[in-house]
Amino acid sequence: MSFIKRHLNTIIPIIGLIVIVVILQILSGGNTLTSYNLKNILNQVFPVMMCAAGLTLVYAHGGLDFSVGAVLAMTQLISAIIVRDTGITQLALPVSLVSGVLIYFITGIVTIKLNMPPFIASLCVKFLCTGIVSTVLTEEAINISSLPIHSWLLKLIVLAATVVALFIVLEYTKLGQYNKAIGENPVAAKQSGINVDGYKLAAYMIAGAFVGLAGYFVLCRQGAMTMNTGMGLELDVIVVLVLGGLALSGGYSAGVRAAVIGALIITLLENGLNIVGVNSYYVGLIKGFVFLAIVMTTYKKPEGRLLPR
Amino acid sequence: MKKSKILVVSVLLCMVLFLITACGGGQNSGGSGSAPQGSGTATGGGDYDYSIGLCLKFDSNASGLRIIDAAQTTCDALNCKLTVKAGTTADQSLQNVEELLAAGVDGIVMNASAGITNRLLQLCEEAGVFLVICYTDVTMDEAYPDYKDNPFFVGQFSNDYYQTAYDVTQEMIDAGAEKLAVFCMPPGIAQAFDLRAEAAIQCIKDNGKTLAGEARGNNLAESAESVLTQWPDVDAIFSGVQADLYLMTPIANAGRSGQVLVNTYDAVADNMAELFDNGEIFSAIEGESAATQMATIMLYNAMKGNMFVEADGSRPEIFYDAFIIKTGEEWTAFQDYAYKYSEAATQEMVNACTDLETFKTYAADFSLQNLINAK
Numbered sequence: 001m002s003f004i005k006r007h008l009n010t011i012i013p014i015i016g017l018i019v020i021v022v023i024l025q026i027l028s029g030g031n032t033l034t035s036y037n038l039k040n041i042l043n044q045v046f047p048v049m050m051c052a053a054g055l056t057l058v059y060a061h062g063g064l065d066f067s068v069g070a071v072l073a074m075t076q077l078i079s080a081i082i083v084r085d086t087g088i089t090q091l092a093l094p095v096s097l098v099s100g101v102l103i104y105f106i107t108g109i110v111t112i113k114l115n116m117p118p119f120i121a122s123l124c125v126k127f128l129c130t131g132i133v134s135t136v137l138t139e140e141a142i143n144i145s146s147l148p149i150h151s152w153l154l155k156l157i158v159l160a161a162t163v164v165a166l167f168i169v170l171e172y173t174k175l176g177q178y179n180k181a182i183g184e185n186p187v188a189a190k191q192s193g194i195n196v197d198g199y200k201l202a203a204y205m206i207a208g209a210f211v212g213l214a215g216y217f218v219l220c221r222q223g224a225m226t227m228n229t230g231m232g233l234e235l236d237v238i239v240v241l242v243l244g245g246l247a248l249s250g251g252y253s254a255g256v257r258a259a260v261i262g263a264l265i266i267t268l269l270e271n272g273l274n275i276v277g278v279n280s281y282y283v284g285l286i287k288g289f290v291f292l293a294i295v296m297t298t299y300k301k302p303e304g305r306l307l308p309r
Numbered sequence: 310m311k312k313s314k315i316l317v318v319s320v321l322l323c324m325v326l327f328l329i330t331a332c333g334g335g336q337n338s339g340g341s342g343s344a345p346q347g348s349g350t351a352t353g354g355g356d357y358d359y360s361i362g363l364c365l366k367f368d369s370n371a372s373g374l375r376i377i378d379a380a381q382t383t384c385d386a387l388n389c390k391l392t393v394k395a396g397t398t399a400d401q402s403l404q405n406v407e408e409l410l411a412a413g414v415d416g417i418v419m420n421a422s423a424g425i426t427n428r429l430l431q432l433c434e435e436a437g438v439f440l441v442i443c444y445t446d447v448t449m450d451e452a453y454p455d456y457k458d459n460p461f462f463v464g465q466f467s468n469d470y471y472q473t474a475y476d477v478t479q480e481m482i483d484a485g486a487e488k489l490a491v492f493c494m495p496p497g498i499a500q501a502f503d504l505r506a507e508a509a510i511q512c513i514k515d516n517g518k519t520l521a522g523e524a525r526g527n528n529l530a531e532s533a534e535s536v537l538t539q540w541p542d543v544d545a546i547f548s549g550v551q552a553d554l555y556l557m558t559p560i561a562n563a564g565r566s567g568q569v570l571v572n573t574y575d576a577v578a579d580n581m582a583e584l585f586d587n588g589e590i591f592s593a594i595e596g597e598s599a600a601t602q603m604a605t606i607m608l609y610n611a612m613k614g615n616m617f618v619e620a621d622g623s624r625p626e627i628f629y630d631a632f633i634i635k636t637g638e639e640w641t642a643f644q645d646y647a648y649k650y651s652e653a654a655t656q657e658m659v660n661a662c663t664d665l666e667t668f669k670t671y672a673a674d675f676s677l678q679n680l681i682n683a684k
Contacts (some may be wrong), residue, residue: 031411031413034411036411036436037408037411039406039410040407040410044407070565134495134496134497137497138496139496140423140497140498141399141423141424141425141426143424143450143451143452145427149428191584199566218400221403222399222403222429223425223428224399224428224452226399226425227398228398228399228498229398229399271404274394274412277392277412281649296370300359304623
């Protein structure tokens with residue numbers, strides 16, 4: 001019993017996920033867990049899980065990011081223009097990765113060196129990226145249909161590999177542990193001799209690589225760069241992490257499981273409700289109730305924060 | 310057992326289940342992705358002959374509801390099941406199409422292609438599902454040559470957005486407008502908005518009139534408020550969006566109600582007839598709901614195995630004349646019954662339109678007056 005109590009906010013999201021899948025599978029007459037729809041779910045979960053996983057390191061040290069959607073759009077824009085102008089499709093992935101890392105490097109530098117609250121710095125970067133995208137993209141879409149459509153298996157492998165890699169980084173390396181320590185108590189971390197600024201910056205750059213990778217796969221999937229790409233992704237990522245049980249204040253509760261479980265819940269729920277044929281007016285309502293139920297059960301009221309792991 | 314182990318076991322279990330199910334050859338009711346046979350067999354499930362998906366931008370405003378109602382009327386007439394999905398972004402369009410395919414639709418009417426028609430069609434081809442385009446002129450899509458001969462591409466039934474906007478602006482100028490402003494979404498959001506704004510500006514230039522300026526911001530409410538502040542002496546405002554929603558209050562606040570010629574697209578205001586009668590709205594451009602019905606008929610024929618094709622084998626690129634409504638009386642007639650073909654009119658059209666030429670004849674007659682007459 002004490003085991004269940006101790007791991008309540010890990011267990012509840014998983015139980016929630018299983019319950020959602022079973023109910024939707026029954027209601028849809030078996031259409032939710034068909035091979036075809038599982039591939040759809042993978043396509044839909046990929047960008048949000050990838051971005052949420054990448055940003056876990058940033059959230060671990062107490063950062064808060066509102067720029068991920070705009071950065072994703074920016075990486076796509078740069079990749080799309082370079083591929084269109086050079087005709088070399090192989091450039092899309094490295095360009096997207098590098099631009100993601102560079103943009104988050106800037107966010108990190110602004111946050112750390114100017115001692116700016118992370119959400120303010122990320123909002124500034126968001127507006128900058130959105131402004132650049134809307135200034136440069138004066139047509140409905142930059143079509144890059146020469147980009148490959150990746151198989152579901154490749155996406156699954158990439159997603160699994162990056163999640164596992166991040167799990168190792170978070171749990172077994174100095175980078176992960178120190179970022180969590182900074183999230184717990186930055187002053188204590190600094191006084192312990194941890195290079196706080198350096199580890200924070202590294203977290204931002206790793207997040208940038210993840211967002212760049214997600215941007216590349218979304219670009220390939222769409223075959224075009226469009227104006228509204230990434231719109232609302234920042235809120236999706238926050239919802240995903242909270243649903244997965246991550247404390248937004250950072251610290252030792254941060255783990256890649258939040259990104260995995262949260263992304264699966266949000267995607268499965270939306271996809272399943274659509275497959276079942278629930279009127280779109282009610283989809284938001286049902287999502288709201290389910291999210292509320294999960295968050296309420298993992299929320300520790302007296303301290304006003306999520307349960308510690 | 311540590312919690313990390315629980316996680317590892319859970320994730321591994323999910324991965325294994327995923328792999329087993331994904332590789333297990335689960336059924337996609339759409340088809341095999343081979344060339345369309347059009348056998349006419351019912352695959353929609355239940356008592357329906359076919360299952361049709363409709364993707365549009367918004368499903369909760371008045372304009373969206375008119376489109377859904379019109380599509381439902383057509384589906385009722387054709388004994389088809391209708392599933393509606395809404396979304397404005399490319400990602401949402403992809404997701405909507407994927408989910409419609411997973412739900413087993415036989416054909417999709419796409420009113421929100423978000424500039425990625427090529428990818429949407431690739432998905433449809435893989436699933437063996439037909440796609441017809443409405444509300445986008447695909448002939449202007451730079452990727453159009455890549456998919457124009459796709460066996461699952463049914464064609465397009467679209468308005469000539471540029472020409473319509475040009476005509477509307479010309480009418481304002483003919484009505485005495487000397488100084489005009491343009492109010493629209495920013496460039497790049499959607500083809501229709503860009504063409505409308507471009508046409509209006511060109512028309513103003515062609516007539517030697519004054520272009521006061523362009524208000525094209527993402528936040529339409531803010532842009533609308535700035536129009537009368539920036540250019541208080543404009544005679545007319547060409548709006549590429551829903552002016553009835555955004556511009557009426559700023560104009561009233563400036564004390565110029567009824568003095569500025571304003572058009573609107575896809576109107577949503579409850580008091581449109583009153584706005585016409587008071588001279589607050591000069592014209593309203595409509596027709597998408599009935600056009601969606603025409604596109605659905607094209608799709609229905611394709612699903613039945615009677616794909617409309619031009620003599621050279623290419624798909625029809627049909628343009629319709631938008632309804633330009635100019636009086637409260639016309640608006641009332643439009644809103645009450647003429648925004649869609651009735652079930653009987655749809656059935657009559659389907660029975661008559663067994664070939665492209667006949668369908669084109671009906672398309673050429675597409676007008677508000679004909680809809681009123683049909684009633």
